[in-house]
Amino acid sequence: MDKTNVKVEFSIFGDGFDPNIITDTLLITPTRTWLKGDYIRRDLFRKETCWELATEYEESFDINDQIDKLKNLIQNRKDEVVKLVRQNNLECKLEVVINIENNEKPAMYLNKETIKFVHDIGAEIDFDLYIL
Structure with a gap:
């Protein structure tokens, strides 16, 4: 029997930049990167560059279990994230992806620490729910 699962993604994205700048500054290896114009499929191409x-x-x-894992990886680099975003005219986002199985919904709230963290780095939050 499948269980409800959660994934959290933190992305820094923009019109066109070298993702290696983010990697070299934060000293964190990204899960994935892509460049504006990269081929996706058929006549579909990436509209922005992303780290x-x-x-x-x-x-x-509880979505906070996964949010906290990601937050802990970049918490001590918040100032560098803000600087990179400003210097390179970029944006950042925290995306919570939830696959709901058997109508078993996780707790979906943002604690004060997460709200402060997201505010401090100037990020948006996106929730993707998939009822399976």
Whole structure:
């Protein structure tokens, strides 16, 4: 029987930049990167360049478990993230992806620490829910 699982992605993205700048500054190896114009499929191409750090999908009944894992990786580099975003005219986002199995919904709230963290780095939050 499949269980509800959660994945969290932190991405820094923009019109066109070298993702290695992010890697070299933060000293974190991204989960994946892509460049504006990269081929996706058929006549579909990437609309922006992106540097992304993500957790794996994990069985979870509280999204904060995965958010905290990712937050802990970049917490001490918040100032560098803000500087990179400003200097390179970029944006950043925290995306929470939830696959709901058997109508078992995880707790979905943002604690004060997460709200402060997201505010401090100037990020947006996106929730993707998939009912399976």
